[in-house]
Amino acid sequence: MKKKISIFCSLLLALQMMLSLAVVPVFADEELTSAVYEEPESPAVTYNMNVDWKFKKAADGSEYPLAKASASVAKDGKNFYDADYDDSDWDTVSVPHPINAEDSFDGACYDAGEAGLYRGFMFYRKHITIPESDAGKKLFLEFEAVRNSVYLYVNGEIVGYYEAGIAATGFDITDYVKPGQDNLIAVATDNAADRGQSDTTKVTKETKPGSEPGAADGNGYQWNTKDFNEVQGGITGDVILYAKGKTYQTLPLYNNLKTKGNYIYATDFDIRGKSATITVEGEVRNEDADKDVTLEVNVVEMVDPNKDSTDADADHTKQPYLRYSFKSDATSVKTAKDTGADSHFMTTVPDDAYDDNPAATSTETVDVTKIVASAKCEDMKFWSPDSPNLYDVYTVLKDSEGNVLDVQKTTTGFRKVEYDINDGGLKINDQPVWLTGYAQRSTNEWAVIGVANDWLQDLDMQ
Template sequence: MRINWMFQVLVLSVTFVRAQEINDWENPQVTGINKEAPRAAFFAFPGKYNPSDTDMKKAPNFLSLNGIWKFNWVERPADRPKCFYENGYDVSGWDDVVVPGSWELQGYDVPIYTDVEYPFPNNEPFIPHDYNPVGSYKRSFVLPDEWQGQEIYLRFDGVRSAFYVWVNGQKVGYSQDSKTPAEFDVTRWVKPGNNHLAVEVYRFSDGSYLEDQDYWKISGFERDVYLFARPRVHVRDFFIHAGLDSEYRNGRFGLEVEIENLPPVFGDFVVNCSVREAGLGKEVFNGTGTPVLLGDTPKVSFSAQIPKVQLWTAETPNIYLLIIQLQDGKGNVLESISRFFGFRTVEVRYGQLMVNGKPVTIRGVNRHEHDPV
């Protein structure tokens, strides 16, 4: 009995140690660490809405991190430079690569194409440790002086397949899912003046089992990387409802706006919402709401029926312009967001896909973005 008891303790101990040693990139329960919740795709400009100023790359609260990065490549995780993220780590001898850009197209490893086969042995959720290339990236940036007192976010629009990120030698978080953005609130880690950014990218992860059908397997930064600043009270997310009534003539408009309050700021804030015809600029709806900032997720909702809207279809893509503006109690506009949308109703009736009450047949093939990177 004593031997059997000791054996059970040993098995439990080994199991616990192995559980502790599971890599994030082999753990289906982990898709992000310290990552912001998903949100709608938009960029908030400081101040009032200006129809001639909608290029985020020219906004004063935007800082691109595209360009030349220092880079190191190894074939397996065990060989990666484990402390490269430290501020004093010398990367002067590393190569230069362009971001965004896949490292296979810049001279490291090779692109892999398979249809239904995996590029590694099928042993879900594990990835071979003798071949899972790791790319270590590093660069510096200067934080604009006028960003002081605001919330600073670091955004990766697309990285394949999984990655860790450090700012000024401090671990910020982890993310995987190659085709969705990852945002991190780095306010506590950045400082005035020069800052250091390090990113460790793994070619394969447990998510690669879901990303394996009929396309090229390439790695690294596939889309833009940038920083942006927001007021402490700002619009975190919004959701547009733009359907039609039963006659497919009048628009049913709805909008939910979620407010972020970091750290908690007390005061009166107002959300203004305007809907305009995109071509003529005619305003068809205007509303104002006041969020209650003391709640966990302050929200403001709007709804309206808009008569005789111009319908959106693939053949006639009529669109409207939504403008959201957040202002403080003194009437100062803190930020503005604009988004185009269309009124349509998509449904399945009697087994048939319908758009605005008319049957639609979809024909298409796989579409993957490989140009220009």
Template sequence: MGIVGYLIHFAIALVIVNKEVIPTRGMLYPRESETREVRSLDGLWNFVTSDEANPTQGVRDKWFNDDLSKVKDVIPMPVPASYNDITTDKAIRDHVGTVWYDRKFFVPRSWAKDQRVWLRFGSVHYEAFVWVNGEMVIKHEMGHLPFEAEVSNFVKYGEENRITVMCDNALIQTTVPQGKISEVKKDGGVAIVQSYTFDFFNYAGIHRSVHLYTTPKTFIEEVEVTSNLAEKSVGHIYYKVKVSGTASNEADSALQIHVQLYNKEGVVVANGTSNGDLNGALEVKKVKPWWPYLMHPEPGYLYQMELLLYTADNTLLDVYRLKVGIRTLTWNNSSFLINGRPVYFRGFGKHEDSDFFHH
């Protein structure tokens, strides 16, 4: 099969799996709270590689409808990890094309009531297709960003479930970064070879943690936080909150965000309530600014920001907490400044696959 045939073959498979795929999302990191539960799906998954000359076989034969162990011999593969360096098999390290993962997990019966269930991947390089119990729930392209999907209607509550992931590491002219796939003659046929011009190895696989987590029916979906230092002892935090809701009596009602800011000792140093657009600001007196390492005796100081979503009748809907630092960033023609002090950048692009040179 020529390289054109390879691409056409793969394109046909994408048509098969691309139907009615919900756009990806996933800005807030999963965190437990009074209204949320989080379970990790990290650990050992089952793993198989596709035939490089037939990368879409698993899609056409619907490997996602059953355990991978029933269609090929599987090996255990840790998640998160780059599959290239886990084994001593050169064929796995240099594999070009699709690989498959699957594992089983349970969903508590308690999650079926008044909650939404989400599946989140921190990163899968380069392109990912995800099935739950044989049903496609999401696809994502570009391996450096998180993505997630609501799986409330796909999981079985109080029962065992199966998640299947097809990961494609092929880089072509339209990917980021770009690459090229070509054929190289070898004894007995040809080999599919991936080439690229960047100076690091094309590591692939499920690179970051996988989480299953819950939110209320109406929940805090996104939080945007900015800050500045008005003067040496006073800081300001500005926040914008986006809410998503499926319960009509909640989503259509007036909502408010109550915010509390805690220092490292757990003491409330600022609090406030948002406006009708769920935006607001906090003033922090005797502020401890965020400083980079070596620029202050106490670098990287972070406050904890607690956001509580309430209805107009003061019913608590959701709670989310995140760490925030207070700083001011400015720049001019000659310098980049943090809190008014210039920063000297000492290095760039230290790649993990070269301990000595660090490129």
């Protein structure tokens, strides 16, 4: 009898321990259908700029630098960036627009199959009319991806340039655009790669600060070869126009805006308990009067409310459900001290980059205010290679009266990642993961190393 009581007590204790580990979801199942999230209205507007571009290659792909290449398409005394330039004989395209899709692997057995690729300058033009309701707002133009450069002109004026070809870039076009009127966006870009070019004057080089954009009078780019950076040229990503109020969340576009955007991450993982702390470090810029603001964070999951339905006619469209909501403390944001010309950058290359003793590299932003919001979240669905769960994180900037100043949406996942040489190697959510696609090699064709041994592989992974 005592033995039975002992076993019963042990089972009861185990059951209590299991129940103590249970996680209560933010919303009970019966409440889930009433928790559909509606994004709040915001003065910030995003415009898709992908359609109706005019496109033309330079008359001769070998024309360098930019001034010579643009002269090759000039006509009637007009340059490609002039509003009244006649582009009626240009192609009409949409972006993303990889111009080498038509000539890739024309030379299939020579030069890695890329002997016939067009390499040179190309030009884009687009007319836009921004609503008068956006007058007085900040206007930012983002190029998600280009190869290899962007020389941006708005209504005939040079706004800025980017030449590295490996990251998104953005430009403040506020002072160049006339809302309610026709505006011309003009872009020159090139895709030259060093390898295979017998004439080294016909490759992309950096513009020295202070020189005419596209002068190619600076250094070349070490990795600008077809071995590492594909020639595939053109505007190869989306083009996005942001219209924001004077107090706004910045964009993660250090080139050329020198802003870093919001940083969203998780810590304090409890994988078995399905919990973690979500933190948002917001970057707010204020080009208006001083004010107090809060940053509200709404974490949303896309869910099929009828996923378990056996009805053949059931609507299985996923809907956004609010999972977690929290906000920062009220924070005072002062008027930025570097508005106007002080916050407009022709390029992010430092002015002293070519001096004998340049200053240390700096990644300082323009004048912004950091705002932090954080909360522990339960019943989370972590990201993993087998279950790549994602959330939409809405960051809502509000003033002291509750008015919405700006809304940004970031799609992301949360996962715990660690690497332990002595215990399973790479782990995601405490589970060992076998890497594929990392481009490790059993032999190394380059000199010195030969075959990398295990300790070198481990050091590389760390």
